[in-house]
Amino acid sequence: MRELPAIVVAPVDASLREAVMRLRVHPAQQDFVGIISNLLAEADNSRSSEPMAVLHGATPIGFYCIETRSRSIVGRDFGPTALGLRAFFIDADWQGRGWGAQAMTAILADLATRHPAARRLVLTVNCSNHAALTLYRRCGFEDSGELYHGGRAGPQHLLLRALPG
Template identity: 40%
Template sequence: MSSALLPCVVLASAAQAEAARCLALTATQTIYAGDIVFAVDNAMAAPDSDAMVVLLGDIVIGFYRLDYPTATFGKQGVDRRTATLRAFALDVAWQGRGLGLPTLAACCADLTQRHPERVLLALNVHAANTIAVQLYRRAGFVDSGERMRGGRGGPQYLMLRALGVGQWAP
């Protein structure tokens, strides 16, 4: 994949957030990632979150949010060196094109650059979402061994990724 076709990630502007609200997700994605409109609106309003869009050129092809925890995450105490990744989703039209891994690489690189004090990225992924689990493993996330109760999607794994080291590069 040439660099011209690699996705980039940016803090969502108002116009980009509006485009992210219109992303098409499959029913299964919605079970795992949640309602995209709620995720965008909630991240845009939360002072301890970044609403992030995934761009391919000028086209918004995905969304995720980064949270900077001020409360306990799983069994682990508050660690201001940790960020959490939530609501990661690419529009259905852009799935299956090999964009997930470079998007996660861009996410990690962006987070490291903007928040060098953050050294760990955490996420919960539904155990039944095997495609996402495989993607996160390929992107350098490791299973912490901790299991979280899940909502409609069932139990979740807590996965962790060190930032600033071992970054995947195209």
């Protein structure tokens, strides 16, 4: 049996940008994530945002941003060793196959390499986005018990995950 390519992550550079721009989510998910062109434009305009592609082999199947200033996640600081995770999604055509969990494993491995001093990953997830909440909990995120009310689609859980180090 042929082994499938591993899921890896890489910064969105000129060689990936066009393919990343074609990524999309289901319409019902757009309020949770946003539109890829807007996400890339926001990242381009922020020195603390690192746009990243989730790759299956050489094919982009997902996207996320690492925020080197965790304050950008909910407007408060989580310390100098905290990073933020924003806009994580798997393309609509690739959803439902377990790629999200594999992508999260690749994200955490990448953070250990590119941000070895980081000790915490912070994110928010919409309260009605049950699939994402389940994924994040399976991947070791803990609910802080706080809700963030600044999201465009309603209240969000604030989730935290310790990073090894």
